[in-house]
Amino acid sequence: ESLVRAGADELERAAEAALRPRRLEEFVGQRVVRDQLSLVLQAALNRGRAPDHVLLSGPPGLGKTTLAMIIAAELGASLRVTSGPAIQHAGDLAAVLSSLEEGEVLFIDEIHRLARPAEELLYVAMEDFRVDVVVGKGAGASAIPLSLPPFTVVGATTRAGLLPAPLRDRFGFTGHLDFYADDELERVLMRSAGLLDVPLEGRAAAEIASRSRGTPRIANRLLRRVRDWAEVRGDGRLTLSAARAALEVYEVDERGLDRLDRSVLQALCLRFGGGPVGLTTLAVAVGEEPETVETVAEPFLVREGLVGRTPRGRVAMPAAWDHLGLERPAPADT
Ligand code: ADP
Numbered sequence: 001e002s003l004v005r006a007g008a009d010e011l012e013r014a015a016e017a018a019l020r021p022r023r024l025e026e027f028v029g030q031r032v033v034r035d036q037l038s039l040v041l042q043a044a045l046n047r048g049r050a051p052d053h054v055l056l057s058g059p060p061g062l063g064k065t066t067l068a069m070i071i072a073a074e075l076g077a078s079l080r081v082t083s084g085p086a087i088q089h090a091g092d093l094a095a096v097l098s099s100l101e102e103g104e105v106l107f108i109d110e111i112h113r114l115a116r117p118a119e120e121l122l123y124v125a126m127e128d129f130r131v132d133v134v135v136g137k138g139a140g141a142s143a144i145p146l147s148l149p150p151f152t153v154v155g156a157t158t159r160a161g162l163l164p165a166p167l168r169d170r171f172g173f174t175g176h177l178d179f180y181a182d183d184e185l186e187r188v189l190m191r192s193a194g195l196l197d198v199p200l201e202g203r204a205a206a207e208i209a210s211r212s213r214g215t216p217r218i219a220n221r222l223l224r225r226v227r228d229w230a231e232v233r234g235d236g237r238l239t240l241s242a243a244r245a246a247l248e249v250y251e252v253d254e255r256g257l258d259r260l261d262r263s264v265l266q267a268l269c270l271r272f273g274g275g276p277v278g279l280t281t282l283a284v285a286v287g288e289e290p291e292t293v294e295t296v297a298e299p300f301l302v303r304e305g306l307v308g309r310t311p312r313g314r315v316a317m318p319a320a321w322d323h324l325g326l327e328r329p330a331p332a333d334t
Contacts, residue, residue, distance in 0.1 A: 012221070019192045019220050020066045022073055027063065028191065028216070029184035033175035037067070040173050041074045050103050050150040051075070052172025053126050055111075057160035059299045061217030062177040064156035068107040071154055077103045084113030093118045094131050102149035111155035112162035119167055126153055126170040158295040179214025179303060182206070188216045189223055193238070198227050204243040211247055211256035213300045218256075225250050255304065255323065260288065264297050265306060265324055268316040274329060276313030 021027045044051035056064040072079035087093050132143035186209045193200035212219035229246030230238050267285040283290040301307040306320040321328040
């Protein structure tokens with residue numbers, strides 16, 4: 001089963017890659033970040049120097065990887081891609097860093113998940129363009145400083161607050177990506193439909209956008225599912241009714257909640273009486289990793305006013321009971 005899943009993930013990634021905007025001006029929405037980045041890049045180009053390191057933060061699927069690729073493209077530089085979890089040892093990172101060429105962009109996804117020794121090596125490299133290569137072992141070991149050509153790190157993280165201050169401080173520019181408005185998602189969808197050459201009607205685009213949790217990745221994924229439905233069960237046109245029927249099959253409700261979101265809400269309301277309940281306990285109850293619940297489901301549920309975060313844990317907001325069609329509990333005596 002995991003092989004089939006891996007294959008499906010591959011396909012999804014390829015489908016996603018085909019829809020990525022290549023230049024800053026094609027990147028929809030996020031006007032503030034786009035504006036700021038365009039200045040940083042133009043200034044660097046004018047000076048003929050590598051720009052400051054860039055940190056991008058925000059929930060998954062909002063365009064961090066896409067922006068990293070765009071940064072390299074706008075600079076006419078090549079891009080090297082790695083991620084926090086992919087770097088097991090500081091030595092792995094040293095190898096990547098020491099092979100960088102002048103002006104290259106190094107994208108580090110999930111940078112908050114770098115192990116401590118790698119993190120320390122990275123901030124020295126970012127600050128002084130130097131890595132200390134350790135030769136030998138034990139008492140006889142010595143560090144040989146190796147200087148690096150100027151390069152730019154683009155780090156991505158789901159929460160900037162997770163980064164230790166010394167690392168965070170090495171970034172000259174931090175862009176916070178926020179959930180997209182529905183009309184921006186509609187533009188993402190119309191653009192994607194054009195690239196995929198599928199006939200997407202305006203009202204269908206609006207319907208898909210409103211159920212995409214403010215997230216372009218989800219919008220594009222739902223678009224592909226609606227296309228599947230239209231081709232197999234419809235007449236090939238992506239109409240409002242095709243969109244509604246497809247989204248029902250895929251269990252995406254009118255508010256855009258999917259199965260994981262609903263199971264989090266259900267666990268909160270039914271198993272824990274509305275909370276407060278700790279993140280780990282909640283994650284175990286829905287059979288997910290705490291990080292998945294925290295970064296994938298929670299930001300949207302909080303923004304929608306369905307879940308609250310308190311010092312004592314997560315709580316169901318009154319709207320959560322309404323959304324699940326449950327009776328709100330009587331207010332507790334306090
Ligand atoms: P992240 O790295 O933040 O998880 P990605 O950069 O991988 O997100 O974006 C996910 C998908 O959403 C990509 O396929 C990309 O095509 C699309 N996407 C993201 N942001 C935008 C945008 N502003 N305009 C158009 N498409 C976007």
